[in-house]
Amino acid sequence: MSIAIVAGCKSTQSTLPDGSTPDLAVYSVQPQVVLPGTWIKVEGAGFVDENSGSLVVQLQGVGQQPWLLSPERLDDSHLKFQIDKTLFSSLGGVGQFQGMLKVRADYPGGLNQSAEVPVSWNMVEQLSPELNYFSAVVGQEVVYLGTSVDAKGTGFLLDGEGRTELRLSGTYTLDDSGDELAIESNLLLLEPASRQQLSGPLAASALGIHPGVFHGQIQAVNVFEGGDEISGTALTDVTMELGPTFITRTEPTEAARGQWVDFFGRGFVSSSATVVIRIEGTFTERDGTVVPLTGDNALQIVPEVVSGEHMRYVLRVSPDGQGGVQGLGAKPGLLRADITPEIYYGTEMEKGFGLKDVEFSILAQKQVIYISYLPGFTDTLRVFGLRNVENLIRERILQVVTRDYSEFSVEFRTVRPDDYMEYAVIEVGGVDPNGRDLLGLDNTMGKDTGNLYFDDIVGGLNADSRENGTYAYGGVFLSSYLLFSPSVEGHMPIASERFDDIFGPFMPSMGGSPVQAGEFPDGDRAEQIELAIHALGSMIGNTISHEMGHTLGLAAGPKDYFHNSPPLPNQIMDGGAERPFEERAEIDGQGPAVWSPENHAYLQKYLPK
16 A cells, blocks of 8 residues: 655744754655554755754654654755654554654754654555566576676565565576586575665575576565564576676786775675685796795785675785785785686685786885865964965975975875875864964874884874873864964964064954955065965975874884984974974075985885885
């Protein structure tokens, strides 16, 4: 029996004076048939998050008392809540439910809105499934493990109600031997997309992992939360041919530690089965040393299965116990090998078809660093009066850090990488959350001598650092740079009048006028603006280079050695109090700062190009 849903119905909305809160609306409520355990999904608009208000669902049948429910908010447009056994019974149990569903949003200050729709649900204890379509048998084409398949029919169970199983029974003839095996109720579980469709990958549980031909039937069975089963209709006289797993190509043809390598082909499967790629051949290091990868020394990697046609593997390393790292990606060189997929399922193994004589270059380790700009950075630029040249300041920052690390295998990015899984992050924000007015802080734990870890995060809260009694929040804090002004209360000992000379003309707090949109580069103050961009971008870039140097294991020296000693002019890893404003801003003939010989040698050792 179907239900009636009046889509888009809105009512009893209150007027919000500031107009900042979006109108609340309910457009649709699904599903149409409700069982004990059914999750009701509500689509609409204006579903605020917990920081902006609270949401309540009121469900009231004709002549009944209302039920108030706390829904789970999925996003601005979707909610869900569950009809458990108690609520199912309270709504009248089996039969037709007629009533209203109302969503109410309450906001700070006593404001609220509500929207409602009428609902008419068919309430049932159980459903009998009917299967009338299975995509893998349409057209009699070869199917592969991991292939996306669809089952269509009626009466399928949704989340919370139980599960609809597809059970395969019949015979399976193996391609290699011709042996015929009996198949009895092999299980295939697919995800419910609706009452009428199940979707998902073809799992090894259905036909196994060996290529062959299945002939028999596929039956849909509903298994309810309590364990009861109802067998539905079956597709009979079904034939499916399962093809072998094979790899057609890899991309890219060269990669560095922490970078993704993609494998493409067919028959890639996960869940209860595992695909292992066996690599047999040789690895030639840069110095000409040839390492055999055969027999027991062959490499075996386990990639992540993205789909039946796509797998990914990240070149990972592990500590070697001697202060270095080992594994594919630890050393640069050339891999010449055959790559073969092997599928493992329980005690069984099936070898697929791979690629012969593959050449793959392992590049020198590259430290990729993502510069993440937080909203506080932009807010503080407004204090400097430089918000309208933010993009140019960011460009200058990137120029500085790229220059500082140009001799080493380090790459800075301003867009989060998707080709690397292992990369570092440094956050650039506004106010120092530590309350210490720090210019920047590496809040990672300890000194990473040798740069064993490529995925440090300099930002946010580090609970380990907090428990260790050190400052917990890391990153670069632009608001603290204001203390370079001798005009500011509590300024730094290294404050400089040159700060006021450069930034005062634009800072409202100093009587300056902020840079206007379109004022640079053609306005009367172009030269002053250019100097401010150069100075601030240089200062921030210098701080990023310094803090990331810490994460790479600098300053070179003993475990407790974090800054150069003794300090010298124009050195990146000198302590903060030793680096004057002019050097940081790279003005008046000072700067740019460079690596000390010891730090330069360290970076050249661990991150050579």
